[in-house]
Structure formats: C-alpha cells, structure tokens
Amino acid sequence: MSRIESATKSRPPNPTLAVWKFASCDGCQLSLLDCEDDLLAVAGRLDIAYFPEASSRMATGPYDVSLVEGSITTQHDRERIVEIRRQSRSLITIGACATAGGIQALRNGANIEEFMGIVYAHPEFISTLETSTPIADHVEVDFELRGCPIDRGQLVEVIAAHLAGRPARIPTTSVCVQCKSRGNPCIMVAHGTPCLGPVTQSGCNALCPAYNRGCYGCFGPMESPNTQSLAQQLTHLGMDDAEIARTFRSYNGWAQPFRDEANRRSPTEVAVAFGRTGRGEPS
Amino acid sequence: MTHKNVDFHVPVLARVEGEGAMHVTVANGEVTDVRLEIYEPPRFFEALLRGRDYTEPVDITARICGICPVAYQMSAAHSIERACGVTIGGSIRELRRLLYCGEWIESHVLHIGFLHAPDFLGYHSGIAIAADHPEMVERVLTLKKTGNAVVDVVGGRPIHPVNVRLGGFYRAPTRQELTSLVPKLEEAREICIDLIRWTAGFDFPELSHDYEFVSLRHPDEYPFNEGRIVSNRGLDIDASEFEQVSVEEHVAHSTALHSRFRDGHWYQVGPLARYANNFDLLPSDVQALAVEVGMGPVETNPFKSIVVRGLETLFAIEEALRVINAYVPPEQPFVEVPARAGEGWAATEAPRGLLYHRYRIDDGGRILEAQIIPPTAQNQPCIESDLRRFVAANLHLDLDELQLRCEQTIRNYDPCISCSTHFLKLTIDDAIHNAIDDAEIS
Numbered sequence: 001m002s003r004i005e006s007a008t009k010s011r012p013p014n015p016t017l018a019v020w021k022f023a024s025c026d027g028c029q030l031s032l033l034d035c036e037d038d039l040l041a042v043a044g045r046l047d048i049a050y051f052p053e054a055s056s057r058m059a060t061g062p063y064d065v066s067l068v069e070g071s072i073t074t075q076h077d078r079e080r081i082v083e084i085r086r087q088s089r090s091l092i093t094i095g096a097c098a099t100a101g102g103i104q105a106l107r108n109g110a111n112i113e114e115f116m117g118i119v120y121a122h123p124e125f126i127s128t129l130e131t132s133t134p135i136a137d138h139v140e141v142d143f144e145l146r147g148c149p150i151d152r153g154q155l156v157e158v159i160a161a162h163l164a165g166r167p168a169r170i171p172t173t174s175v176c177v178q179c180k181s182r183g184n185p186c187i188m189v190a191h192g193t194p195c196l197g198p199v200t201q202s203g204c205n206a207l208c209p210a211y212n213r214g215c216y217g218c219f220g221p222m223e224s225p226n227t228q229s230l231a232q233q234l235t236h237l238g239m240d241d242a243e244i245a246r247t248f249r250s251y252n253g254w255a256q257p258f259r260d261e262a263n264r265r266s267p268t269e270v271a272v273a274f275g276r277t278g279r280g281e282p283s
Numbered sequence: 284m285t286h287k288n289v290d291f292h293v294p295v296l297a298r299v300e301g302e303g304a305m306h307v308t309v310a311n312g313e314v315t316d317v318r319l320e321i322y323e324p325p326r327f328f329e330a331l332l333r334g335r336d337y338t339e340p341v342d343i344t345a346r347i348c349g350i351c352p353v354a355y356q357m358s359a360a361h362s363i364e365r366a367c368g369v370t371i372g373g374s375i376r377e378l379r380r381l382l383y384c385g386e387w388i389e390s391h392v393l394h395i396g397f398l399h400a401p402d403f404l405g406y407h408s409g410i411a412i413a414a415d416h417p418e419m420v421e422r423v424l425t426l427k428k429t430g431n432a433v434v435d436v437v438g439g440r441p442i443h444p445v446n447v448r449l450g451g452f453y454r455a456p457t458r459q460e461l462t463s464l465v466p467k468l469e470e471a472r473e474i475c476i477d478l479i480r481w482t483a484g485f486d487f488p489e490l491s492h493d494y495e496f497v498s499l500r501h502p503d504e505y506p507f508n509e510g511r512i513v514s515n516r517g518l519d520i521d522a523s524e525f526e527q528v529s530v531e532e533h534v535a536h537s538t539a540l541h542s543r544f545r546d547g548h549w550y551q552v553g554p555l556a557r558y559a560n561n562f563d564l565l566p567s568d569v570q571a572l573a574v575e576v577g578m579g580p581v582e583t584n585p586f587k588s589i590v591v592r593g594l595e596t597l598f599a600i601e602e603a604l605r606v607i608n609a610y611v612p613p614e615q616p617f618v619e620v621p622a623r624a625g626e627g628w629a630a631t632e633a634p635r636g637l638l639y640h641r642y643r644i645d646d647g648g649r650i651l652e653a654q655i656i657p658p659t660a661q662n663q664p665c666i667e668s669d670l671r672r673f674v675a676a677n678l679h680l681d682l683d684e685l686q687l688r689c690e691q692t693i694r695n696y697d698p699c700i701s702c703s704t705h706f707l708k709l710t711i712d713d714a715i716h717n718a719i720d721d722a723e724i725s
Contacts, residue, residue, distance in 0.1 A: 023324040026300045027349020027442040033397065034441060036428040040420070043410045054397060055408030056297035056690070073324045103346045104326040115330035128325055149349060149442040204440075211439050211446045212616075213453040216342065218443075246336065251346065 015064035015163065018050035020084055022070025022077050023104055023132060027149040028095035029053055029069050038156050045163060061087030065162060071097040071104060071132045078129070078138060085139035092158060093135045096148035096251045100220050103148075105132040105254035132254070143168060148218040148251040151203050171202055172223040175215050179206035187214060194234050196247065199225035199257070220252035227261035241265040286678045287312050291686050296693060298398040298408070300350050301700025307674055307689060317670040319663055319693060323700050329653045337363050337622055337648040338449055344640070344655065345443045350393070350699055353386035353434065354633030356447045357508050358640040358655075362522075363449055366627025366644055369620045374613040375451040376508075377606045381461075382437045382444070383507040383631075384603040388430025388471070389441065390634035391554075391592040391599075394697045395482065396423035399589045402691040403485040419481075422474045426596075429464075429471040433603055436460050451617030461607045468607075472600045476572065479593035483576035488688060490673050491583040494665070495548065496556035499632055505564045505598055506557065508631045513560055514550065515581075522628040525639055531656065542661040549664035552636025553696060554591040555582055569598050585669060585695040592697075622648030633658050635699050659698045666696050 019029050033039065033054060049059035066088035072078050085091055096102050107115055112130045135141055145158055154170055161168035171177070175197035179186070187193040187209050195214035197206070201222040208215045221227070227248070234244050245266030248258040289309035296303045302323045308316040328347055332340055340359040345352035357379060364371065371379070397409030406412045413420035431441040436456055438444025446452050497518065501510035513519045520528060532541045543549050550556075562570065562580040573580075573594050582591055624646040630639045636658030643652040673692050677685055 021302060023326055025346050025349040025352075027346075027352070030300075030349050030393075030442060033393065034427075034431060036424040036431070039410070039424065040413055040417070043413070048408075048410065051408075052295050052297045052302075053300060054298065054410065056401070057407040057411075058295065058297070073326075077324065103328075103331070103343060106331040107327055110330075115327045116325075118330040118333070119325065119327055132326075148346065149440075207439050208445050208453075211452075211454045213445060213448075216445075243336075250343075 014045060014047040016049040016059070017046045018061065018063040018066045018084075018088065019048075019053070020050075020066060020068045020070075021053070022068065022081070022098070022135075023073040024070030024095065024097040024102065026053065026069070028098075028147070029067070031094075031150050031152050031155055032067070035152050035156055042156070042159060046159070062089065063087060064089050065159075066091045068093045068098050068135055069095055071101045071134060072138055073104065073129050073132045074127060075129065076127075081135060081138050090142045090162060091135075091139065092143045092145060092162070093141050094145045094147075094150050094155065096146065096218065096220060097132075098135045099144040099146055099255075100252040101132045101134050101254035103251050103253075106249060107132060108254055134254070145170070146201055146219040146252075147203055151205075154203055173202055174198055174222045174225070175200045175202050175204070175206050175209075175219070178202040178204075179209050182206050182210060184209045187212065188233070188237075192237055194237050194239060194247070196230070199227050199230050217248070217250060217252055217258065220255045221257040225257050227257050228264070231261055231265060285312070286682070286685075289674070289678070289682065289685070291682070293686065293690060296690060296700075298401065298694055299698050299700055300348075301698075303693075303698065303700045305670070305689060305693060307670065307686075309674060309678065312678065314671050314675045317667050317674065319666050319670070319698075321663075321700050329655060332642075332650050332653040335650050337367075337642070337644045337650055340640075340642065340650070340653065341447055341449060342443070342445075347655070347657070348699055349442050350390055351386060351633045351635065351638075352443050353382055353438065353447075354631060354638050355640075356444065357383060357631045358629050358633075358638045359642075360447065360449055361508060361629035361631060362627040362640040363642050363644070364620055364627065365629060366625040366642055367449075367620045367623055368625075369450065369618060371451065371618065374455070374611055375617065377610065378437060378452060378455065378613075380504075380507050381603055381606040382434060382447070384599040384606070385430050385433030385435075385437065385441075387599040387634050388596055388603075389427050389434065390430070390697075391596045392423060392427040392430060392478075394634075395478065395589055395592050395596070396420070396427070398697065399592075399691075399694055400482065400485075402687070402694060403482075403589070423478065426471050426474045426478065429467045429600075432467055433464060436464060448617055449620040451613070451615075453616060455612045455616040458610055458612060461610050465604065465607060468600055468604050472597065472604075475593065475597045475600055479572060479590060479597060480576060482589045482593055483578070485589070487584060487586040488673075488677075488691075490585060490669060490676075490692070492585075492669070492672065494555070494583060495550040496559045497550045497552050497637060497661075498557040498560045499630060499637065500560050501564075503564075505561050505602070506632050508629075512630055512637065514556075515559055522630045522639065525628065525630065525656075526641070526654070529656070529661075531660070541663050542656055543664060549668065550661070551665045552658050552661050554588050554595055554634075554636075555585065556636060557632060558582060558591045558594070565594070565598055566601055569594055569601070572597065586691070588695050588697075622646065633699075635659060635697050636662065657699070659696070659700065662696050662698065666693055666698065669695070 196217040197215035245262040248262040304320040344355040499506035499510035500513040639656040641654040
C-alpha cells in the first residue's frame with residue numbers, strides 16, 4: 001500500500017486539489033504527473049478540481065489544497081494570488097520560482113526597461129513588474145516545498161502528510177548530510193570542486209556530487225546557513241568575488257541568505273545588459 | 284444549421300504546457316479573427332543571460348521549459364561549443380542522442396496519453412480515462428516512466444538534468460547503469476506498438492493542408508542534435524543562416540514572438556515535419572508499422588500527429604536500445620571547451636520541433652548576446668491558420684463541439700507555451716482580461 005493510500009484510508013469525501021501556475025517553466029507541476037507510481041493513488045484520494053495542464057475540467061473553488069508554481073511578476077498575478085489564497089484552505093508553494101522568485105528574479109535590481117528592449121520590439125505591449133518575487137511576499141503560505149525542480153518523493157510526502165493531518169517530514173539540513181549518508185566522497189575536500197552543498201537545503205539526495213559536480217543550490221538556503229564561511233572557502237579554491245556572487249545569484253538568488261552573500265561579494269553586479277535594440281519586426 | 288456569427292473565447296486552454304487562450308470570431312459566415320493568445324508572463328531569459336558565464340546557459344536555459352529541458356541543454360551546448368570551435372564525437376555524442384531519446388519518449392507519451400488522447404475519447408483528462416481503462420493508463424504510465432528513467436540515468440534527474448555540461452557530461456554512465464534500462468525499454472517497445480495501433484484507430488477530423496515542413500536533416504540518422512535545416516520546399520541551410528531567412532514578429536496578442544520566413548510565409552515544425560523530411564531514415568520496422576496502420580511517408584492531417592508521435596516514440600526506444608547495446612564508456616566524460624571570442628549557432632529537435640539558439644561571447648567567456656527561437660513560436664502562425672481553416676469548414680457543428688474541436692486543433696501541436704513565451708506579458712484588452720479573471724477564479 002502506498003503512502004498515499006495508507007494515509008487516507010476510509011476518509012471520504014476526497015479533498016479537492018487545485019494546481020496554479022505563475023511565472024515558471026511548468027516543471028514542478030509536471031513533477032506531479034511524473035509521480036507515475038503514485039499518480040493514480042493520488043488521483044484516487046484527491047479530487048483534482050483544477051489542474052489545467054492535465055485536465056479540461058475546471059471546477060470552481062473553494063479548494064482544500066492549492067499547489068502554486070511560479071513567481072509573481074505582473075500586477076495581474078499579484079491580484080490573482082490574493083484571490084487564490086482566499087479560495088484555498090491550504091496553500092502550498094512548489095519550487096524555486098514560488099519560494100524564492102526563481103531564475104527570473106535576476107531581473108531584480110536590473111533596469112527592466114532595458115530588459116524589455118532586449119527581448120521585445122514593442123516594449124509598450126508588455127506589462128510587467130520590476131521584480132520577480134516569491135508567493136510568500138504576497139500572501140500567507142502554509143508550506144514551501146523547495147527545489148528547481150522539486151523532488152517527486154518530497155511532493156508525495158507533502159501531499160500524504162496533508163491528507164493525514166500531520167507535519168510533512170521535509171528536512172531543512174544541508175546537502176552535506178545527504179551526501180554523507182549516500183557515501184559520496186566530499187568533492188570540495190577531495191577534488192577542490194566548488195560546491196554550495198554546505199549552505200543548501202537537502203532534498204535532491206546530493207545529486208550533483210554523485211555526478212562529480214558541485215552543488216549549485218537548486219533547493220535554496222538551508223536553515224541558518226553560514227554563507228560567509230563557504231564564500232571564504234570558495235576564495236581559497238580560486239574563485240574571485242564576481243564569480244562567487246554569480247554562483248549565489250542563480251535559481252534561488254533572491255532568497256535572503258544567498259542574496260546577502262552575493263551582495264557582500266559584489267554589490268554592484270546585477271545581470272548586465274549591454275544595450276541593443278529590441279527583437280522582432282513590428283507587426 | 285450553419286452558424287453565421289460565432290464569437291467564442293476560451294480563457295484558459297487546458298492540456299497544454301503553459302498559459303494560453305483562444306479567440307475565434309465569425310461574422311456573416313466569414314472567419315474574421317482567430318487568435319491563439321499567449322499571456323504567460325515574460326521571464327526575459329535573453330536579457331538575464333547577458334553577463335553570465337558561457338558555461339551557464341546549459342543549466343539556465345533548461346529552466347525555460349520543464350517539459351523539454353534536454354532540448355534547451357542540447358541547443359545551448361552545441362551553439363556555444365561551435366562558438367568555441369569544438370565538435371563532439373564518439374561515445375559522448377552517442378550519450379547525447381540517448382539523453383534526447385529519453386526526453387522524446389517522456390514528452391511524446393505525456394502528450395499522447397494525457398493531453399491529446401482525451402480529446403479523441405471524450406474525457407477531460409488522462410487520469411479520467413483511467414476510471415474506465417485502468418490497464419491502458421497504467422501501460423502509458425509505464426512507457427512514460429521508461430523515458431524518465433533514461434533521462435534519470437544519463438542526466439541525473441528527469442526535469443532539469445544536472446549531468447550535462449559543455450563538452451559532454453560531468454560523469455559518464457557505466458555500461459551496467461545503461462544495460463539496466465534494457466528490459467524496461469524492451470517492455471516499452473511492446474507497449475508503444477500497441478499504443479500506435481490504438482491511436483491509429485481513432486476518429487480523425489479532416490484538416491489536411493500542403494504545409495511547408497521545416498526540420499533538421501542529417502545524411503545518416505533521424506535527427507536530434509545535428510544536420511542542416513531543410514524543408515519540403517527546397518530550404519537547405521546551415522543553422523548559421525537561420526536568422527537570415529526567418530524573422531520574428533512581435534504581435535500584440537502574444538507574449539511569444541511569431542516566427543516566419545522573411546518573404547512572409549509561415550511553416551510548421553515538429554513531429555509531422557521531421558517525419559515528412561526524414562521518413563527514409565526511420566528503422567525499417569517503424570516504417571513498416573507506419574504503413575500497416577495506414578500512414579504514408581508524409582502525413583498532412585495535423586490531427587494524426589498523435590500517431591506520428593507514437594512512431595517517433597518507437598524510433599526513440601529503438602535508438603536508445605541501439606546506443607546502449609553499442610556503448611563503450613568514453614575515456615573522459617567531456618572534452619575541454621576553452622572560451623574564445625566568437626559567435627555560435629545551433630538548432631536541435633525538441634519534441635515539439637526545431638529549437639534554435641545563438642550566443643555571442645567574449646574571450647573571457649562572458650555572454651554578450653543570446654538569442655532563442657523556440658518551436659511553438661514558429662508554429663503559432665501555422666496553428667492559427669489551421670484554426671481558421673477548421674472553423675470555416677465546420678460552421679455546421681454544434682457550438683460546444685466546434686469549440687472543443689478548435690481546442691483540439693491547438694493541442695495537435697503540443698504547444699509549449701512556457702517556452703514560446705519569450706517572455707512577455709502582453710497587453711490584452713480589458714474584456715479578455717476580465718474573461719481570464721472569471722475563468723481562473725470563479
């Protein structure tokens with residue numbers, strides 16, 4: 001019996017689930033469909049009321065659980081998330097965009113007019129905010145599931161825990177803990193490979209070190225990370241301040257501890273635009 | 284009766300990746316307006332890549348699309364390697380093909396079983412099909428899982444794989460890791476053949492057209508990463524010439540830029556295009572199965588793309604088995620790609636069609652300029668043309684049926700709106716905005 005089934009035995013009627021998308025790549029909600037072994041069990045225990053990527057049935061709210069993917073980048077979305085919160089008994093954000101603003105938060109601090117000019121011929125057609133921000137900056141969030149993308153097993157755990165009315169078992173320790181339990185040799189110590197594992201929350205099962213690669217921070221900052229100490233280590237390994245800042249400024253770069261460390265190392269560096277006219281012929 | 288006036292708006296398209304809407308207007312029996320509206324918010328990738336290191340687009344551009352991250356990784360890697368004067372051969376090249384096989388399997392099967400089949404069978408979702416046909420859906424899930432397993436083993440995880448880098452991979456899989464996939468792939472092959480036969484028996488609306496089909500063409504292999512950009516009308520160019528013949532338009536109803544040829548005509552990319560341009564390069568048993576289920580070497584009815592996706596899935600399964608059986612791990616998992624000032628271009632075949640990248644970098648490896656043209660941006664004019672012709676020929680249908688079939692006409696292309704949105708929120712007029720609001724939350 002799967003975790004989902006055991007958690008929800010004899011518990012009718014099924015709670016309703018809604019899945020919402022904001023600025024994002026679709027990958028985190030795809031993770032739900034990628035739970036092949038658990039998908040039909042989930043579908044049997046939850047009433048999938050609103051999940052446009054998977055179903056043309058779009059039931060109206062309120063919903064028992066909302067999963068929210070993506071960050072807030074437009075005025076319209078800023079209003080939409082407030083309404084979704086109002087319609088949701090429980091709201092869970094999934095992924096780095098929803099929990100930290102995502103890679104598109106690299107715009108934060110840059111000149112958005114210039115960004116629009118680089119991509120579009122008609123910036124006047126476009127309405128966008130100057131920032132990409134996490135959902136929790138706008139509404140109360142009941143649980144934040146990290147990752148770029150999220151881990152399928154953790155998603156199933158969060159849903160199962162919710163159905164069972166217990167807290168989700170999602171560790172907030174560093175990647176190093178999983179790396180040790182997996183038996184990986186430390187690539188930073190043994191090979192001098194720069195690695196964000198010591199300051200990054202676990203959840204990926206120390207995937208990158210298992211592939212001879214330094215962690216690049218998909219799951220965002222762990223609880224109480226010592227980023228300054230790690231940055232010193234990265235300096236010892238030969239990285240200059242600009243590289244260190246860039247390393248922290250990626251998928252979770254707008255999360256406070258990573259943002260602070262990047263700014264300590266290179267306060268002026270924002271994603272640089274070199275100036276060019278917009279693309280696309282006028283239509 | 285035949286409708287004289289029709290005006291419908293579908294504010295949230297279901298079973299597509301990303302956020303889009305559809306608008307159709309018919310006045311006095313004439314189709315006056317069809318629009319596939321893309322309102323996905325802009326994410327400005329081409330701007331935020333500027334100033335980043337040349338090693339980073341492989342990971343950063345994967346985040347454009349969670350459905351086809353491998354395609355982004357491959358187009359980014361090949362274009363930057365070209366800028367640096369490096370070409371990849373041997374086992375590393377084979378591993379890249381294997382990785383792409385995995386993505387085609389998972390992406391195509393998701394579309395066949397979960398996004399497209401419900402249209403033909405009258406269900407609102409693939410999960411709903413499971414209520415009546417659990418064994419069929421279980422088998423589709425097994426097939427999809429096999430594609431994910433291939434990407435998992437080669438790339439580290441199915442979505443945003445971590446193992447791809449410039450020059451190859453961080454770690455080459457062992458022979459044993461790859462051969463562990465063989466039983467799954469062999470089972471998948473049988474399931475896929477059944478799936479093709481099953482979908483070929485669906486009832487297909489008529490909508491044929493003499494399309495210009497654009498895809499890669501390689502002399503020896505059904506294309507993933509390499510080849511010239513060709514069409515059935517004589518186009519035959521290198522990726523470096525692509526922007527000389529194509530042009531992107533910024534239209535007010537889409538955050539995606541529309542791509543056309545400079546002479547103004549539109550074209551189609553994706554499974555039907557690849558199949559038409561490369562049928563002779565499919566393995567003989569895949570060709571034979573195509574003939575058995577009634578498909579010619581060129582298919583011009585986009586509703587039958589579901590069958591072509593099945594045939595491409597079968598090819599990907601067989602190609603994966605071929606690569607695995609011949610696999611000898613490379614001595615080094617990657618070749619060095621030293622930075623040098625220059626510009627590089629590459630097009631690879633994402634599941635949805637041609638994905639073009641161009642990068643200009645300086646001698647320190649800093650990115651000066653990035654350009655990305657995703658498949659759905661290229662298909663958007665083609666989709667709208669299909670809609671226009673479909674509506675004009677089917678004004679006798681019940682309005683609910685007509686609307687459903689129009690949505691299906693869009694889903695024929697498996698549009699990936701997350702990627703096509705290059706990245707803006709366009710200004711949609713107030714009436715549409717309100718309709719979106721009403722549908723999204725009501």
